[in-house]
Amino acid sequence: MAESSGDYIKHHLTNLTYGQHPDGTWGFAENAEQAAAMGFWSINVDSMAWAVALGALFCVIFGIAARRATAGVPGGLQNAVEMIVDFIDDTVSSIFQHRNDLIAPMALTIFVWVFLMNLMDLVPVDWIPEAAKVMGVEFMKVVPSTDPNITLGMALAVFILVIFYSIKVKGIGGFLKELLCHPFEAPKGGSPVVRGLLIVILAPINLILEGVTLLAKPVSLGLRLFGNLYAGEMIFILIALMYGGIVIGVFGAALQWAWAMFHVLIITLQAFIFAVLTVVYLAQAHDTEEDH
């Protein structure tokens, strides 16, 4: 191995970033420092491309199944797809009691898409980056869900939907009331002046608490997925470092196999958690009861 372990790990964790260099020219970053210098207005081409490709793969597979869907005897693909659809439908209908026909398809999209993105983690860590290097691409991070931009991007979309449905269901007034008048409520009764004063005093405290609650949802949603997959990817990279000698290499292969087996569980679970939490958050956004 020509490069040091540190360089190897760092190389594997660097995105292929396209953006504007500080000197004003546009191009790919040649290293992590240049990528950092590009600031916000740059794009991780590898993450984005893999994410979109996998999302498209989801649409194609399920689209083919939908196109061939019959109420008669289902074929193999349709069976598999319907199993997932049915599973998601059951899960959503048990969590989400309101009427909204966007939620279930969204949960399906999230579940399958995140699962596919996570699944890229099981591809041996060097295969695609090395192939990319042969084709002249320096950096290639193939697991989109190890990029916080990707996971937080989805969490942001969920957050926007939460806000949208909160306002749609409860109205702006109801939504603001929820933010300002919980969890500390001014006691009912007494003189209206005291009560009004109390409400005004409690409002900022409530806003801080509820604001944290509100913001913690998407942040934890995105970071949970990112953290799990990043750690898993890191362990694969560390195991890949063992492929030096024969003895330790064989041990490394066994470890990689074992970790991959375990990781199958993690990637499915994380995809499911992301989908279910999305549904839970949106269900909360639809809840008009005062008790939450």
Place this chain on the structure above:
Amino acid sequence: MNITATLIGQTLAFAVFVWTCWKFIWPVLISAMRERQKTIADGLEAADKAQRDLEHAEARAEEHLSGARAEARQIVEQARGQAAEMVEEAKSVAQAERERILEAAQADIEQEMNRAREALRGRVAELAIAGASRIVSADLDRSRHDALLDKLATEL
């Protein structure tokens, strides 16, 4: 590991894929599934109904069968009674016939006997006259003694 515009890109991609699934994939799949569910439910219900109909038909067939059996038994019974009656009738006719024939035969016998008796009587009278004439050896006038002889013959 920087937060970049990738975030926005992913949000947009998310919106596109969710919208695609929402509009084009989910409704088709779920309606096909619901339809099949309904078809299966209908099929099961139809099978249930057919089973019930079958049971019903079997019960009715059994009913018919037992009715027919009872009827057959009744007919046989009736036929047997008729046959017995006919035999009885034939027997009585035969009895009557027998008695009639017997009576006729008896009458014939009687007649024959009478005739023979008459003949015998005649013969006896002749023999008696012949014997008497021989004994008396006188020419006994037959005409004079006819009445006597007739009396004798009837006595015999």
